[in-house]
Amino acid sequence: xxxxxxxxxxxxxxxxxxxxxxxxxxxxxxxxxxxxxxxxxxxxxxxxxxxxxxxxxxxxxxxxxxxxxxxxxxxxxxxxxxxxxxxxxxxxxx
Amino acid sequence: xxxxxxxxxxxxxxxxxxxxxxxxxxxxxxxxxxxxxxxxxxxxxxxxxxxxxxxxxxxxxxxxxxxxxxxxxxxxxxxxxxxxxxxxxxxxxxxxxxxxxxxxxxxxxxxxxxxxxxxxxxxxxxxxxxxxxxxxxxxxxxxxxxxxxxxxxx
Numbered sequence: 001x002x003x004x005x006x007x008x009x010x011x012x013x014x015x016x017x018x019x020x021x022x023x024x025x026x027x028x029x030x031x032x033x034x035x036x037x038x039x040x041x042x043x044x045x046x047x048x049x050x051x052x053x054x055x056x057x058x059x060x061x062x063x064x065x066x067x068x069x070x071x072x073x074x075x076x077x078x079x080x081x082x083x084x085x086x087x088x089x090x091x092x093x094x
Numbered sequence: 095x096x097x098x099x100x101x102x103x104x105x106x107x108x109x110x111x112x113x114x115x116x117x118x119x120x121x122x123x124x125x126x127x128x129x130x131x132x133x134x135x136x137x138x139x140x141x142x143x144x145x146x147x148x149x150x151x152x153x154x155x156x157x158x159x160x161x162x163x164x165x166x167x168x169x170x171x172x173x174x175x176x177x178x179x180x181x182x183x184x185x186x187x188x189x190x191x192x193x194x195x196x197x198x199x200x201x202x203x204x205x206x207x208x209x210x211x212x213x214x215x216x217x218x219x220x221x222x223x224x225x226x227x228x229x230x231x232x233x234x235x236x237x238x239x240x241x242x243x244x245x246x247x248x
Contacts, residue, residue, distance in 0.1 A: 007138075009138075009139070010139065010142075011134070011136050011138070011139045011142060012142075013134070013142075013144045016144070016145070017144070017145040017146070017147065018144065018145070018146040018147070019146075019147050019148070020146070020147065020148035020149075021148075021149075022148075022149045022150070022151040023148050023149065023150060023151070024150060024151055024152060024153045024182075024183075025120075026153065026182075026183035026184060026185055027182065027183050027184050028184060029148075031146075033144065035134065035136075037138075039138055039139070041138060042138075043136050043137050043138030043139065044136065044137050044138075045134060045135070045136050046135045046136060046137055047134075047135045048132055048133065048134050048135070049132065049133045049135075050130050050131070050132045050133075050146075051130055051131050051132075051133075052128065052129075052130035052131075052146075054128060054130070054148075055130040055132065055146045055148075057132065064136060064138070073134075075132065075144075075146060077146065077148050079120075079128075079148070079150055083128075
């Protein structure tokens, strides 16, 4: 017997886009965003990957509670980092 | 460059030129507007992307690039002007103050100028008059003032 549950919902970020101040090598900036879960069930962020090594997730974690923006994500931007095509996943998970 | 041949001052100018060239290279290769896509994977939904954007600028540590002493009469007392220097970075900033050529970004003009001085004073400490003033500025928008004196030479 196979059982499954299907729910309607999305996970979105607030804000939807992160804008950093004008930057130069020598300054590392960070921005915070929240992840909103509209599913009726709890969830968890498994990973956050960046396609540009100058941007990376500093921290994320916690439970995505239903109908709330419960997970904080901190994104960093360091222009001094050499941009490579490798996916950036430098994370200190909370 | 032949470091032994030229003075430390010339080497400092050369390093400043190299830093400037590096910035131009970064701007040319990576562009001034940078964007990234961060993919978020959760256990209850399909992965989705967050866009991140930033702009690269060349930092400026002084408010003005020109110090105008105006008209100064000969034999008048020395005129003192101050420049404000700020450090916008996360790291300590070491500033050296030189009186040098206007087109220091051109290595060829630098080389000619220093060769001319070396020929004029081959044995002396040729660049004593350009001895730099050094100052350390702590990180993050610390403002310090440096005084520049314009006076009649002996």
